[in-house]
Amino acid sequence: xxxxxxxxxxxxxxxxxxxxxxxxxxxxxxxxxxxxxxxxxxxxxxxxxxxxxxxxxxxxxxxxxxxxxxxxxxxxxxxxxxxxxxxxxxxxxxxxxxxxxxxxxxxxxxxxxxxxxxxxxxxxxxxxxxxxxxxxxxxxxxxxxxxxxxxxxxxxxxxxxxxxxxxxxxxxxxxxxxxxxxxxxxxxxxxxxxxxxxxxxxxxxxxxxxxxxxxxxxxxxxxxxxxxxxxxxxxxxxxxxxxxxxxxxxxxxxxxxxxxxxxxxxxxxxxxxxxxxxxxxxxxxxxxxxxxxxxxxxxxxxxx
Numbered sequence: 001x002x003x004x005x006x007x008x009x010x011x012x013x014x015x016x017x018x019x020x021x022x023x024x025x026x027x028x029x030x031x032x033x034x035x036x037x038x039x040x041x042x043x044x045x046x047x048x049x050x051x052x053x054x055x056x057x058x059x060x061x062x063x064x065x066x067x068x069x070x071x072x073x074x075x076x077x078x079x080x081x082x083x084x085x086x087x088x089x090x091x092x093x094x095x096x097x098x099x100x101x102x103x104x105x106x107x108x109x110x111x112x113x114x115x116x117x118x119x120x121x122x123x124x125x126x127x128x129x130x131x132x133x134x135x136x137x138x139x140x141x142x143x144x145x146x147x148x149x150x151x152x153x154x155x156x157x158x159x160x161x162x163x164x165x166x167x168x169x170x171x172x173x174x175x176x177x178x179x180x181x182x183x184x185x186x187x188x189x190x191x192x193x194x195x196x197x198x199x200x201x202x203x204x205x206x207x208x209x210x211x212x213x214x215x216x217x218x219x220x221x222x223x224x225x226x227x228x229x230x231x232x233x234x235x236x237x238x239x240x241x242x243x244x245x246x247x248x249x250x251x252x253x254x255x256x257x258x259x260x261x262x263x264x265x266x267x268x269x270x271x272x273x274x275x276x277x278x279x280x281x282x283x284x285x286x287x288x289x290x291x292x293x294x295x296x297x298x299x300x301x302x303x304x
Contacts, residue, residue, distance in 0.1 A: 050165025130155030
């Protein structure tokens with residue numbers, strides 16, 4: 001099975017080729033970020049790491065598909081096969097051998113309704129790439145700059161934004177440009193048919209993903225609890241617990257020793273019990289020796 005090619009084209013005259021270096025619009029810009037909460041997806045690439053914050057309230061159906069694919073490693077080691085300066089970086093053709101995962105990724109999902117007002121595409125905005133109504137599958141793209149022509153169609157409703165490492169996304173290799181006939185880049189149907197070999201042999205300088213990690217809120221909270229630094233209080237508690245266990249072992253050992261070893265009082269009483277007979281023996285020996293000495297002296301006087 002081969003994916004239909006998914007291309008994102010600006011509706012104006014080759015705007016992505018011209019770069020459209022327009023000044024900011026006259027209307028006042030709102031500096032408040034669209035994202036207050038979301039699910040963080042951290043990815044490594046051969047150009048450097050980056051992180052996206054995906055928002056379910058922006059595009060519920062698209063969010064669920066993207067989170068599932070990132071969570072299951074669908075994008076890991078796949079290439080950024082379409083990188084066009086001042087326009088976008090596109091990815092989403094996986095080399096996974098998991099047939100069930102490939103089947104999930106090929107199934108199209110329904111379009112999400114747009115929010116009112118419509119979310120504007122700024123630098124780093126992330127969206128699915130579609131080719132018509134209800135056509136979204138696994139292809140995603142990251143906008144390189146503000147573009148009012150993106151997001152007008154329901155299949156281009158944004159799902160998130162790059163919040164870290166956009167400078168690395170801008171460093172992605174773009175020497176091959178867009179795909180034919182607008183550039184010399186890879187043809188999507190050939191990537192699907194020939195896989196990684198086609199990219200590595202014909203487009204060896206293209207950058208690719210390493211691995212991605214979805215930071216789920218429940219797991220993130222557990223990690224924060226484990227990594228929480230309270231000035232060493234937790235360490236002290238653990239040390240106290242260890243000391244307490246050691247003291248219990250020492251007390252147990254002492255009790256075992258007490259069963260076979262006399263106490264100090266018992267030792268003292270036992271010693272005091274031996275003192276009286278020992279004194280009597282000493283006195284008796286002294287008396288005997290003294291008596292024997294007197295007897296010898298008496299016999300000596302008689303002989304004189």
